[in-house]
Amino acid sequence: MRDSWRHFAAEFIGIFALVFVGGAAIMTAQMAHAENVLLAVAAAHGIALAVMVTATMRISGHLNPAVTLGFLAARRIEPMMAMLYIVAQLLGATAAAYVLQWIFPHDAALGARLGGQSLALDVSFGRGIALEAIATFFLVFVVFGTAVDPHAPKVGGFAIGLTVMADILAIGPLTGASMNPARSFGPAIASGVFEAQAVYWIGPILGGIAAALLYDALFLRRGREPVDHGAISPTD
Numbered sequence: 001m002r003d004s005w006r007h008f009a010a011e012f013i014g015i016f017a018l019v020f021v022g023g024a025a026i027m028t029a030q031m032a033h034a035e036n037v038l039l040a041v042a043a044a045h046g047i048a049l050a051v052m053v054t055a056t057m058r059i060s061g062h063l064n065p066a067v068t069l070g071f072l073a074a075r076r077i078e079p080m081m082a083m084l085y086i087v088a089q090l091l092g093a094t095a096a097a098y099v100l101q102w103i104f105p106h107d108a109a110l111g112a113r114l115g116g117q118s119l120a121l122d123v124s125f126g127r128g129i130a131l132e133a134i135a136t137f138f139l140v141f142v143v144f145g146t147a148v149d150p151h152a153p154k155v156g157g158f159a160i161g162l163t164v165m166a167d168i169l170a171i172g173p174l175t176g177a178s179m180n181p182a183r184s185f186g187p188a189i190a191s192g193v194f195e196a197q198a199v200y201w202i203g204p205i206l207g208g209i210a211a212a213l214l215y216d217a218l219f220l221r222r223g224r225e226p227v228d229h230g231a232i233s234p235t236d
Helices: 002-031 037-056 065-073 079-103 106-115 125-148 158-175 181-191 197-218
Strands: none
Touching: 002 037, 002 079, 002 106, 002 181, 037 158, 065 079, 065 125, 065 181, 065 197, 079 106, 079 181, 106 181, 125 158, 125 197, 158 197, 181 197
16 A cells, blocks of 8 residues: 555656646746747656656656556556556646646636647647657657666666657647647646547557557567566565
């Protein structure tokens, strides 16, 4: 039980930081009329995720329902623990969005949807799902290639953060580059704007599961991580 609460807290804090920093960066850049909003937003999300994954990876380090469901599909986490992670992620993202709503001016929060995402006018529902699936595939593939594979380079969350930054630069203007259902869900709850929420669930989950299964089947040939995904023991 003690370990469950620590896993929950790590996921809550990690996703809270990602949504808070990312949403704040979007609103601050817009308020300051920054010349390159996309680069600022991509850097903020990438750095926040890199830092928080590194800080939490000894305990959990998912910070994304698409990552957790990928682990579940690859049988690298128990169903009950996966549910715990996802609840923590959704609550952490929602809490961060409400804090942003409280801190930032109403007009800035409304204009940026508290950091939420939306589809460009010329991006259809199907194309949005495909873009989010591809971007999340890259993300989860890098998670497995750097954090799961026992022979991976020990780079912490650095490569994962760079992948998020690259994905935002690539498809941010088209879909907002969510890659994370919780990151879209929290701001939607706080702002009351649920546009294209299905895209930000279906695409990332499909892409995350595909990447996890592919990496697990093709590249991981020896041993399996403990199903509770964590090095913590009750005596730690």
